[in-house]
Structures are given as C-alpha cells and as structure tokens.
Amino acid sequence: MNSHLLLATFAALQLVAGPLAQAQSASSFAGNPANGRRIFLERGCVRCHSIWGNGGTLGPDFAIVGAGRSMQQLAGLFWNHTPRMSETVRRRGFQWATFTEAELADIISYIYYVKLFDEPGDPDLGEQWFRSKRCVECHSVGGSGGRIGPALDKYARYVAPIMLAEGMWNHGPAMQARQQATGVPIPTFQGREMADIQAFIRRASSLRGRDIVFLQAPNPASGERLFTAKGCGRCHGSGGRGTSVAPDLRSATLRLRVSEIAGVLWNHSFQMSAAMQAQGVTFPQFLGTEMADVIAFLYYLRFMEAGGDPKAGERVLLRKGCSSCHAPWTTSPIGPDLSSSKAIQTPLGLATAMWNHAPAMFTITQSQNVEWPRFEGDEMRDLSAYLQALPRTSRALPVPTRTAPDTSRGDR
C-alpha cells in the first residue's frame, strides 16, 4: 500500500469506523468494512445487490460471490460484470457509482468480511454431533451429560461459536491427554459442526436470564499481532505462509468461516501441542476474543495477497487487447497512457480507475465491436504487477512479445 492510500485509509478509519478501524489503521489491512457497508448503501449498490439475501435481487448476493477471493480477484469480478451492469444502470436511469481508491477498498473489504460470519447453526444437528463425537460423555448441558469436564451451559451467553472454540483450544492439551488415556477418540470438526453444537448448547442450556454477549467484529490487525506474539509465526512463518515444519495457513482457511477455521485449528491442535511440547515451546492460550482476531487475520491472508507475476501480466495485456487502445503501446491511443498514469501505482488504484471509467470504455468497445475483456483468477494481480514495473516514458513502447523480460518483484 502506498503512503497516500495508507494515509487516506488511516484518516477515514479514524473518523468513522470505531475500534476496528483504529486497530486496522496501523496495519496492512486495506479497507474498512463499516465504511464499506455505508458506501454500499449510499452509492445504491443495494438496489441491485444483496448481502445474505438482504437487498436487491438483480445482481448476485455479495456474501456469496465474495467468498474466498482476494481483493484483486474481487476487483476483477467487479470489472467482468460491467457490460451487464452498465446496461442495467442505463435502462433503469441510475447513475454509475464511482469510488475513490479508499472507498473501493472499503467496499471490497465489506463484501469479503461478511462472509466470515457463520449463519446460526442447526441445534438438532448440534445435538447429534454432541453425542456422536462423544462430547456428552464428559460434558453436560442443561443438566444432562457427563461430569468429567465442565458443564457447557455458560456458553449459551454467546451466539457465535468462537468462544466455545477458544475454550476448547485452551483446554485442548489436557482434554486430549485425558481422551487418549481413556481411549476416547479425539473429536474432529468439519464444516459447520461447531456452529451446530453451539446452537444446541444455546437451546439445551439451563442458563436463565441470559445477557447475550455479541462479539465485536474481529480485528485482523490485532490478530496479526497476536499471531506473532503467541509464537505462531515460528512454525507457520510470518504471515502464515508456512515453513518446513508447519503448513501454509492461506490455503487452509480459504473460503472458510469463523467456526470452520476454528475447527481446522482444533483438528490440528493435538499434533501441534505434541510438537510444541517436544520442542519445549508453551502451547498458546487465548483470552477474550483473541482467537477470533487470529482467525480474522488468517482469513484475511488470502484477501491481502499482493505481488503478482509481471510476465504473466504481460501475457494478460496481450490477450485482453489493452495495448491496442492505451499508450504507450499505441501511438493513437483512445485510453490513457498507462505508463504515466498514477492510477497504476497500486493494485487498488488500477482497479478503481478501471471501475470508474468502465462505462466510457464499455461504450467504446461496443462502438468498435470489441469483446469486453474479462479477468479470471489472478490475472488482475498479474496485470497490475506488470504495469507497475513499466518504465516511466513519454515515448511509445513496442507492443510486448512473449519474450519480455521478467521484472517480477514481491512474492506470490
């Protein structure tokens, strides 16, 4: 993130977004979901799009399409639906919503963020899991169940399963040692099973007059700090990208929600605690909503993926036909000069410029009978890397060939 964007984001976050914003401002997590939600409403996105089925039905539900994609993939997705959207906007007399770079970061962040939150679990399924995973043999809920472990009624104060997951994590080594000693298989959790169990606990709990605690939206920047402070980075590498002794967490958390990521963590905690014990490292404990923050950090790893392959980006430029309209590759450009444009200096700047000029460009492509270029996978990221590596020049560049030099920088 360049300094301008960082400053702009910092200012916006300080002004509007509360604790989450304050925490994020000091980190590399672009965009503020709270701002993004406001922009989503104010710019009229909600007229056609929905979040969790809430909003317009003309376009796709952003909570579904946003799943597991990085910021630049989402930006590519936005771009791809320009033709259809442009038509609809024109037909309905709406105005094309334009964004600043910070605003686009906010809105994309919001779309990405909402996917993190689980739908409420199914208590009937939860009851089934609670029995089949043999939790009931050690733990009681509503006065029914074992007495070896603590009663779980108190977790009925929470709706989200994260506090249950945190409690399990903290007691994990002791619990697993006991299970091993008594021959009870260590349970593992898939999909939404943990959310289902939480829903079952809420239904069955005898806790009366509950003062339900809503958790503050988790803070990935705080999670990043905790990730380091708890020593997770020693094995998983800084940024969770994995080392020879522990896996890359980016793929492990792809497209998952809070309870699912918590399940993944739990499932490998036994192996992890054993390895840590062997190395004399203390098993990390979490307090308050620390685990939620770490999960948010892991969730955002994929979102914030930067870098890109300039060579691949060059091929994207060729395939999409960008060079036929834009200087410096053509001497009679229709579009702006991409070598001198400030917009290309950051991936998000490129995405913002493309979005804001999409209707004009769509009109041109239609008049020239040119097919609308679409970006798949990491093409947008690669293109951005290539454009950033372009030499700043006032003269026309030759149209790149497939043997263009590798100017790759940054990791992938």
Add this chain to the structure above:
Amino acid sequence: MNQTRRDFLWTAGATTAAVAALQQVKGVYWAGEPAADTGWQPGIETQLRSACLVCPGHCGIHGRMVDGRLVRISGNPLHPVSRGGICPRGIAGVQTLYHPERIASPLQRVGARGEGSWRKIERADAIGLMVDRLRGLRAARQPEKLAVVAGYCEGTMQALWHQFFRAFGSPNYVADDYNDGTDALMAVMHGIPQRPAYDLERAGLVLSFGAPLFEAWWSPLQAYVAFGGAPGMPAPAQRPRVIQVDTRFSRTAAWAHEWVGIKPGTFGVLALGIAYVLIREQLVDADFLARHVSGFEDRLDGAGRLQEGYRSLVLRGYRTEEVSASTGVPVERIVGLAKTFAEKRPALALCGSDVMLGADGLLDGLAVHSLNVLMGNINRAGGVMFANEAPLEPLAAPAIDQVARAGLARKPLVGDPPPFGTGDQPRRFAEAVAGNQGAAVDTLLLYYANPLASSPYADAWRTALGRVPFIVSFSPFLDETTRQADLVVPDLLPYERWQDAPSPASYPYPVWSVVRPLVEPHSGGTHTGDALMTVAQRLGGSIARSLPYADMEAVLKARARGLFAARRGMNFGDQFDRTHYGQMEERGWWLAEHVDFDQFWDGLVERGGWTDLFRDDTDPAGLARTPDGRIDLLPLRLQRALEREGRGRKAYVRVSQSETQPAAEFPLRLLPYRISTLASGTVALQAWVAEQPTIFAGRYWVPWVEVHPQTAVDLGLGDGTLVRVRSARGAYRARVKIFPGIAPETVAAPYGLRHPDGELANPLQLLQGLTDPLTGMPSWSGTFVRLERA
C-alpha cells in the same frame, strides 16, 4: 415559458421537498425570488425526526417546519414499529400545537375553585409557590401528603416522577394510564408481571379476542405494518390471517379476514371450546406441554387426592355444543376456528381489553392465552413474547433521608392492591381521599390526568378534589380537572420538548425513541420534567442530589450512555439496516459504527431513536419465571385466591356463566369501545380529528350510540334521533346510529367524544361499578341501559 404563480409554488415546493428528503434533516433555503409585488417572502424549511406522544404507540414522526413553524407531521420511515405510518391523531398534532385555547402562561387561581378566575404569573413565581408548599410538607414531616396522578406517562418522565417521589418521601404516585390487566394475566401464568408482546409479522394466524388491532390497540401501526406492510412498500408476501372475535362489527372486524360475532362476556368460553377441539383432535404441541408446562395433566396432590388438570377440565366442561349455546357461535364455526388455529402455525391468540375488562376478566384472559400455551407459541417467532427493555443507564441512585424514609413507610392511599396486578389505582385513590374527612392529601399534582372527564368515577373524583387544599395541574389546556386547580404550570407540547418514548407494550423488541423539539417552545410553557428538576434543586439536600441534571435533554443523554455501552442494537435505520443488524446479531456479532458517544448520540437523535431487533428465543427465562420454571395452566395461587373469594369460581370460566343479566327497566347491554381517532377527551381540541370518518361514513362531530335495526324499530327510534342513554348511575346525550353489526340486545357507544359545545358524552360514567375481584379492574360490559328520547 409562461409560469403561473401556482406553477411556481408547486415546482418550488416539490423541489424543496425533494432536496430536503435527499439531505434528510439539514436546513434547506428556498431559493425562489421574492415576489416584491405580493409581499411574499421565501421561507426556510427544516425537517426533523421525533416521536409521537399522543398515545402509547409512540410512532416515529417527521416534522416539516417552515420559518420555524410546524406545518406538517408525517411518519418516520426509519421507526421500526410504525415504519413511516401515522394515524390521524398524530397528524393532527399541528392543531394541538397552535390551538387558540392553549394556556399562555402559568396561572394562579384568584376566585373560587372552578369559577374560572385566574391571574397570570411568572414561571419563577409558579415554581416558588410549589417549592414553598412542598417545603412546608417536609418541615411538617408529612411528605406523604404530596400525591401525583400521572395519566399517560412512560419512560424517563415516569422514572423522574418516581425518583422525585422517593426522594421527597411520598408513596402516593397514582398511575392513571392505559391498564388492560394483561400484566396480571402473565404474572399468574408465567410468573412475569409484564404485558405480553406479539410477533405479529411472523405469525401465520392472529385470532383476536376483542383486541381493537386497527383502532385503539397498543400500536395500531404495528398491526397495519404486520398485515398490510409499511407505507409505500409492497405488502409482505406472507401476511398473517386475521380472525376477529368481537361483540360488534368493529373497524378491526371489517379489516379482518373473518369476523366471529360473539355474545358479550363469553370470550373465555369460546377459547376453551377451541381448546376442547385442539385437545380432542390431538392438535396441541405435546412436546412443549411436556417440557415447559405444568397443570395440563391430572396429578395427585400431597394428600394423594387426584387434582384435575387442564386437559380433563376442558374435555369435561367445554363440549362444543355447550360452548356454542353460551357464546352464540355455531358448533361448526368453533371446530373450524380450532382447525385453522392448528393449521396456520404459528397461530396467536390475542387477548384484547374487551376480554380483560369484564367481571371475569382474568379468568377469561387465562382461557384465551391458554391457546398460545397449548400450541407452544411462546417466546418463538410468530408467538407471544416478553419484550426486553432498552439497556438505558439508570437515573442517579435516589438519596433517601430520614423524612423521606418515614414518609415512604406510610401506607399508600391506593391501599392494598387486588390479588393480581395493580388494579384500578385512580378509583381507589379517589375513594380514599373522598372518604377521608381530613386532608389525606395536601398537595395534588395532575400530570396528563383529567379524571373528571375520563374516569368512570367522576363523582368520587369531584369529592376528592374538594378535599385537597392545593392542586397543581401541568396541563397545557384548561380541561375539566385543571379548572379545579389552584395553580397551573402548563407543560410544553411534545413538539417543543425533549422526552423519550419507549416501544409500545405489544412490540416484542426494545425501542427507545427520542422526542425532540421541532419548534421553539411556547414562551409561557414549562417542561414539566425541567420544572420537577428545578423544584428538586430548590428543595435541596437529598432531593436535589437525587435529580442532579440540568434539564431533560441532559437526562436523556445520560441515559443513552447505557445504549452506547451495551454494544448491541442500532440507531434507527431503513429496512436494509434493520435486516443487516438483525443478521449480524443472529450470527453473534456486532459491528461498531460510532467512534464515540457524541457521534452515537447525534446519530440517534438525527434518526429518531435506537432499537435492538435480536431476540434470544432459547432462553428459558423468556418462557416462565415461576419457581419451577414452567408455565402454569392451573396456578395454585389463583386457585387459593378463588377459594378465599368464596364464590365458587374455578380457575377457568364456567360455560354457563354470564356476568350480569338485564332488568326490565334497563334492557340493553351497554358496550363502550375506543376507536382510533378518539382519546380520552382531547378530541374537542382537534376539529380535524372529530371530522375523520369512523367505520360510519358521515358520522362525526356528534356523539352517537349504535342500535340494532330491530331494536330501533321496537323503540320507535330512527337514524339520528337524539336520545338520552341512561343507566342506574346516570345519563348522557347521543344520536342513534342504526347499525346491523351489533346484537339486538346491546347498544354500543364510542368513548372519548363530546358534543360541539364541550358537553361530555362518556359512556364509562354510566358503568355500574362491577369489577373483577381478582384484578380490581372495572367491567366495561356489565352495565345495562335504556334509551330515552331527549
């Protein structure tokens, strides 16, 4: 282009409104050129959100001001209950605000009481008179001789009164508000002394027993939104079916999908007839009954004797043929109602005030509400709920000194409450004061109470007022009771003052609306809350410490800190916002949107209030707070109260029971009722409201009495004949309205009307004093009258 003045005004107005709507609540300058030749000047328009205080519905309102003058009241679409809707009474607030009969300054009586001779005094002098009087009571160690009759008063204003009275040392706070007795009903069955709320929007069927849903219910707008959708929005795809069981073809009956006519006083019998079919056909929620309900099955008591449970009681005593004979509802209709109730889940049985305000009101109410219990429709979507309160910061802890402690230890003048609920406090108070030869009350404060006009016991009130040496009224108008006052300190109207407005009792989620000034306050008016705090400061000591606030705005702001700290809920928002916050909380998360409290408060005031649309339907405390945690269909406490009563009544009404029978002299049963455009006597101030059509087109201004066509023929009366409606207690004048929508042996009369000359036409003042001994609530349907040509 030729443009007429009319064109210009229309265009300018429309543009201004559109711009104002876009800019929400910011000031907009009307930029038209001044027309020099007409002297017309452009105005400055502002729009602000607030809440209506005309009735307990507390709808959100949107005031449009031009040059600081309120010109229109419309609904606030962001309000979660009313969602942009508003009733005629709310709209007519403009008329009240600028009414020529509004009291222009504090008044001190100079002639004899009731003579109408006053002198204007300064606000400070009025406050000084109150302070001197109250200081005297404290010096004489008689703080309990201060009393207040608080009419419609909720939220922080009520909290302030309570706080003041506790610190002062008087137990004589008398609530003269909308009491329908349903809190007693819920206390008996659920151990929760709170009025039930209803999730109408998610119900499949609403079976209303006499609830005036679209007229004078807790929030008619809640009902309109649930059944018809928010104004300007498409009707909801899934609308509940509405069946209205009523003694007359009311406006609600006209709006319902079905109307079931029923004999007065037999609501409970019909409910148990429906229960009979549900049990016999095994349509009840057996799992819910087994897990959460006691008293359904027979049981052995401590002595080993078999105690009949609800099931046996109903199956033995409420066969449909007998129920039909008692209620007048055909057998096949009863069976059909039961089957529909079982099919259209979640089905709600609503207990209206017509049920509770009967001689067997509590027992009838138990029968109606037992249908919800049978279907397990408690604390779940589309069911009966107990609303949580908004997590407001409490007021400062009251400081109680020795004088106050001694005063509070004295017995309140309202005496002992009835076995269940708080009962008819105003009546007990009036009778206690009237019956005491000395001055049981030295200083009586009247806050939005006009019992001489609204009470069924005006005669007792007249005597009681005569025994009180010093009466202060805070009414902005010289109503009947205010005319008996010694000092009048007129309150500001809701459009000029800060206040709060909690959600209506029938709404299942906490709502805290802020009432804020839309216009500059009337120079002669004084906010009663501010007056109370000023008096407290002048009295000093523990009383001043108990109310350490500068003014009402400061109190509200202090209380709102609790909402900010709660980290839940939302400031009012549109449909998307409401759904979004609901979805986040359903998932267990909450997204902070405000950096600090000041930003939160500004947003709250700008949008009109705060709400939290999350509900924990898994908390067992939402079902019952009885000792065993179960809903009790046959509460022991009730059975003991009935035994003590010694009248042979049992926990559910008897099928053949009828509260009273007509006498030859008074052959017609009187059925008073409320309608949406009428209140408790203020309608004479709002001409536009008096002209609003009721269910009868062309019937307004003059009080009427509804008479069945056959009865009219028998009595030789025509439509419009002026008659005197007479009971053993008194009479009033009304015009006959021939109406086939009531039974021949009954007449129905709206409550709240006056003649154009101001003469009261209050059918409640004909009531014969019959009450439900369990709740102490008056029976509205147990009085018989005759019609005489006037």
